[in-house]
Amino acid sequence: MTVIVNVFARLREQLGTSAWTESVPEGTTSRQLVKVLSEREAAISELENVLRVAVNDEWVQKDRILEDGDEVALLTPVSGG
Amino acid sequence: MTVIVNVFARLREQLGTSAWTESVPEGTTSRQLVKVLSEREAAISELENVLRVAVNDEWVQKDRILEDGDEVALLTPVSGG
Amino acid sequence: MLDSRQSMEIKVDIQAAPLSLDELWAFLAAAEGGGIAIFGGTTRRITGERVTEQLSYEAHESMARREMEKLAVKAGEQWDVLRIGLIHRTGIVPVSEASVLIGVASAHRGPAFEAARFLIDELKVSVPVWKKEHFADGTTEWQGDDWVR
Amino acid sequence: MLDSRQSMEIKVDIQAAPLSLDELWAFLAAAEGGGIAIFGGTTRRITGERVTEQLSYEAHESMARREMEKLAVKAGEQWDVLRIGLIHRTGIVPVSEASVLIGVASAHRGPAFEAARFLIDELKVSVPVWKKEHFADGTTEWQGDDWVR
Numbered sequence: 001m002t003v004i005v006n007v008f009a010r011l012r013e014q015l016g017t018s019a020w021t022e023s024v025p026e027g028t029t030s031r032q033l034v035k036v037l038s039e040r041e042a043a044i045s046e047l048e049n050v051l052r053v054a055v056n057d058e059w060v061q062k063d064r065i066l067e068d069g070d071e072v073a074l075l076t077p078v079s080g081g
Numbered sequence: 082m083t084v085i086v087n088v089f090a091r092l093r094e095q096l097g098t099s100a101w102t103e104s105v106p107e108g109t110t111s112r113q114l115v116k117v118l119s120e121r122e123a124a125i126s127e128l129e130n131v132l133r134v135a136v137n138d139e140w141v142q143k144d145r146i147l148e149d150g151d152e153v154a155l156l157t158p159v160s161g162g
Numbered sequence: 163m164l165d166s167r168q169s170m171e172i173k174v175d176i177q178a179a180p181l182s183l184d185e186l187w188a189f190l191a192a193a194e195g196g197g198i199a200i201f202g203g204t205t206r207r208i209t210g211e212r213v214t215e216q217l218s219y220e221a222h223e224s225m226a227r228r229e230m231e232k233l234a235v236k237a238g239e240q241w242d243v244l245r246i247g248l249i250h251r252t253g254i255v256p257v258s259e260a261s262v263l264i265g266v267a268s269a270h271r272g273p274a275f276e277a278a279r280f281l282i283d284e285l286k287v288s289v290p291v292w293k294k295e296h297f298a299d300g301t302t303e304w305q306g307d308d309w310v311r
Numbered sequence: 312m313l314d315s316r317q318s319m320e321i322k323v324d325i326q327a328a329p330l331s332l333d334e335l336w337a338f339l340a341a342a343e344g345g346g347i348a349i350f351g352g353t354t355r356r357i358t359g360e361r362v363t364e365q366l367s368y369e370a371h372e373s374m375a376r377r378e379m380e381k382l383a384v385k386a387g388e389q390w391d392v393l394r395i396g397l398i399h400r401t402g403i404v405p406v407s408e409a410s411v412l413i414g415v416a417s418a419h420r421g422p423a424f425e426a427a428r429f430l431i432d433e434l435k436v437s438v439p440v441w442k443k444e445h446f447a448d449g450t451t452e453w454q455g456d457d458w459v460r
Contacts, residue, residue, distance in 0.1 A: 009369045009441035010453035050457060054439070057374040073371055073439070079455030080368060080375075080399060080440025081352045081411050081431060090220045090292035091304035131308060135290070138225040154222055154290070160306030161219060161226075161250060161291025162203045162262050162282060183336055187351075191407040196355035198409075199348070199427075202336075206345035206418060258340040260347075269355060275428050278348075282420060 001026055001068035003033070011076055014043035024066065030055065031062040033072060050077055082107055082149035084114070092157055095124035105147065111136065112143040114153060131158055172234040173247040176223050176291075181263045186247045190267040193244035199274035201282050203262040205255050213298035219252045219261055222290035226250065229289045237266070237280055241273035248281060250291055261293070287311050319387040322396040323379045325372050325440075330412045335396045339416040342393035348423035350431050352411040354404050362447035368401045368410055371439035375399065378438045386415070386429055390422035397430060399440055410442070436460050 002021050012018045024033060030053040038045040053060055054073040066072065083102050093099045105114060111134040119126040134141055135154040147153065173189050183200070190198045205217045234246040245267040255261045264281045268274040293305040322338050332349070339347045354366045383395040394416040404410045413430045417423040442454040 006371065008371050008439070009443070009455075012369070013453075052458065054371070054374055057371075057377050059437075073374065075371065075439055076441065076453075077455035077458045078435070078437070078439055079442040079453070080370070080438050081435040081442075087222065089222050089290070090294070090306075093220070094304075133309065135222070135225055138222075138228050140288075154225065156222065156290055157292065157304075158306035158309045159286070159288070159290055160293040160304070161221070161289050162286040162293075183332055187332055191351075191353060191409075194353075194356035194407050196353060196358075198351040198353055200351075201420060201424070202340075202347040202349075203420070204340060204343075204345060204347055204416075207343035208418075209345075258343050260340075267353075269357075271350065271352070271428075271431060275350070275424065279420075279424050 003066050003068070003070045003072050005037070006071060006073040008073070009076060011043060011047060011074060015041060028066050029062070030060055030064045030066060030072060033066060034062075034074065037074070044074065047076055051075065084147050084149070084151045084153050086118070087152060087154040089154070090157060092124060092128060092155060096122060109147050110143070111141055111145045111147060111153060114147060115143075115155065118155070125155065128157055132156065170238040170243060171245045172231060172238075173245070174227055174230040174234065175249045176221050176226055176252060177249065178251065178253045181249050181251050181260045183263065186249065186263050186265045189247050190245050190265045193267040195244045195267045195269045197269075197271035197274045198265060198267045199271070199278040200263065200265040201278050202260040203282065204260050205257045207257045214257060215296045215298045216257060217255045217261060218294045218296065219250070219255060220292050220294070221250065221252050223252075226289050226291055230285065233281055233284050233288070236284075237277040240280070241268070241277040243268045243273050243277050246277065246281070248285070250289070252291075319392060320394045321380060321383040321387075322394070323376055323383065324398045325370050325375055325401060326398065327400065327402045330398050330400050330409045332412065335398065335412050335414045338396050339394050339414045342416040344393045344416045344418045346418070346420035346423045347414060347416045348420070348427040349412065349414040350427050351409040352431065353409050354406045356406045363406060364445045364447045365406060366404045366410060367443045367445065368399070368404060369441050369443070370399065370401050372401075375438050375440055379434065382430055382433050382437070385433075386426040389429070390417070390426040392417040392422050392426050395426065395430070397434070399438070
């Protein structure tokens with residue numbers, strides 16, 4: 001199945017992209033996805049400890065089981081306001 | 082000596098005037114002035130217990146000794162804002 | 163607080179014209195701080211079972227200006243703020259319009275909120291302004307039965 | 312709080328254009344309550360020893376809207392308020408301009424102040440928006456090193 005990965009702000013700049021499609025096995029959790037991405041991308045690896053994940057515009061726990069077509073956002077600590 | 086007496090809001094309406102000149106003996110205190118006025122004017126008498134006094138734009142104690150030319154304001158409880 | 167007290171700017175006014183939020187904002191924003199807190203006291207339509215048509219305000223203007231300035235100085239002594247604006251309207255204030263605008267600019271939001279709250283609370287206690295209710299049933303009523311303090 | 316929650320109105324937006332204080336005020340004043348509290352987060356020129364030239368903001372827009380709406384609903388459950396407006400700007404925000412405007416209309420001032428403070432505090436914790444400092448010395452720096460909660 002595939003999910004869409006969205007990144008913002010510093011992570012978007014570091015990766016040079018704001019979104020891409022990722023193929024993952026059925027049953028993949030958000031934690032597993034972050035793990036896979038972090039092994040591939042140094043920028044994600046460096047931020048892995050502080051990254052939080054949202055799926056389809058909602059905050060989710062790290063072991064959320066992803067579904068086909070999910071929009072997964074990797075979020076660095078927010079600083080709005 | 083003479084002082085100017087200023088009233089506002091409900092007291093101004095009840096008395097039908099916003100200011101007048103009052104002749105008082107030297108050494109008259111703000112408390113004595115209120116007493117005299119309250120004996121003459123029912124509207125002031127009725128409010129005597131809640132009236133506070135300001136002289137020349139400053140809150141004063143009731144026993145403030147008045148001076149010639151002072152502007153004495155008789156103030157009902159405020160309700161601005 | 164000494165630094166901010168020395169450099170704090172205050173703008174106080176009593177006016178019959180509608181209050182300009184934009185002017186107040188411009189004054190506050192020019193401080194180039196990080197936060198601006200504004201409170202507007204507005205004419206409320208419904209109070210309990212009674213319907214208000216409009217309010218009117220009367221002030222001991224010269225004294226009210228001085229008292230408002232004193233409050234602003236006092237707030238500047240208590241909180242680290244950059245600018246304070248206090249404007250009270252007199253005369254008729256229709257429903258939903260502001261009778262008073264209070265604004266505080268500060269480097270950070272905490273002092274801005276706290277000073278603004280202090281200013282409106284104190285203004286209602288010590289500034290010689292009076293409010294008259296004009297109810298929809300045609301009756302009117304001066305507010306202020308006793309002193310808060 | 313049940314009555315006001317049922318009738319409370321919420322306005323939330325994320326936009327690149329400058330935030331309109333007048334529009335926010337008009338929305339809040341239409342509640343015909345007695346008090347309006349507004350907080351504006353503005354770009355601060357000086358932070359410690361550093362001079363800021365401008366800020367820029369980026370949002371996860373669809374999610375930020377939802378989170379802001381949730382916060383407004385939560386505030387309406389905790390305080391007796393009539394209307395809540397939350398607007399966040401994205402892109403460049405020059406010094407002294409507002410990146411965020413938060414407004415609360417209520418029958419009385421207490422809930423307006425308290426809900427506004429709650430909303431800005433929570434917005435900074437949970438709404439996916441990021442701030443980038445553009446310093447006068449030419450360097451830039453994304454803010455947000457750790458989660459507040």
